[in-house]
Amino acid sequence: LVAAGVQATIGPFSSQVVQELLPLAEKAGVLMVSPTATASVLTRQDDAFVMLSPSTRELTHAYAELLWQRGQRRLAVATATDTRNGLYAMAWRDGFSAAFLALGGVLTAQQGFASAASTAYGDVVRALLDSQPDGMVFACGSVDAVRLAVQARKQAAELPVAVAEGAGGEALIALGGQAVEGVVVGQLHDRSSRAPRYLGFVDAYQARFGRLPGYHAVLSH
Secondary structure: OOOOOOOEEEOOOOHHHHHHHHHHHHHHOOEEEEOOOOOHHHOOOOOOEEEOOOOHHHHHHHHHHHHHHOOOOEEEEEEEOOOOOHHHHHHHHHHHHHHHHHOOOEEEEEEEEOOOOOOOHHHHHHHHHOOOOOEEEEEOOHHHHHHHHHHHHHHOOOOOEEEOHHHOOHHHHHHHHHHHOOOEEOOOOOOOOOOHHHHHHHHHHHHHHOOOOOHHHHHHO
16 A cells, blocks of 8 residues: 555554554554544554544443443453454453442453454353452453353353443344343444434445444444
8 A cells, every 4th residue: 555655544443453554654654544443552642543433441431430330349351362352452451440440349350361262261251250240341352242241141141241342343243142132332323323314324335235334334434
């Protein structure tokens, strides 16, 4: 893209990839505009990157306040720490932890895991449950959130579960089914909006692609 003389890009979509490409973009003078990258470590810098979504700092504060209002005082957190999701997930975990502790909450356990089919997700959930929390929080993407939610339903079906908004795409419901019923997940756009501009986009997107747009599509548009 630099060799082709591109002046700006829409994307990357992942905080991890933004971090990897930013030095090159800075050197080449290429502006990067991301609809969906949110890691707070990428904010408040005078650089070649523009973030369009709220950062994990704002998002996690909203989560902490909501779960506190729901009476949860002891939470256990599982975080994807691999190179694919780690930058976002760990920024989310750190932001949430700071906000929840500031409210007076207790973090009973923090368990890292690799986003991989070989990961023993049942063991991750078991480690959280051993700390006797009154709720679990998963900082990860959709597929990991589903795998953890399945294990949570098997081991502690009545315990409240919340997952980071980054897991809140269509895959969460499509893959999770009943395992994600009742899970708290933030949304980066109003799916029930009746605004004419939004409804027009939904109709056009569905006509072209045969499915409803997810938050990546909405924010990119």
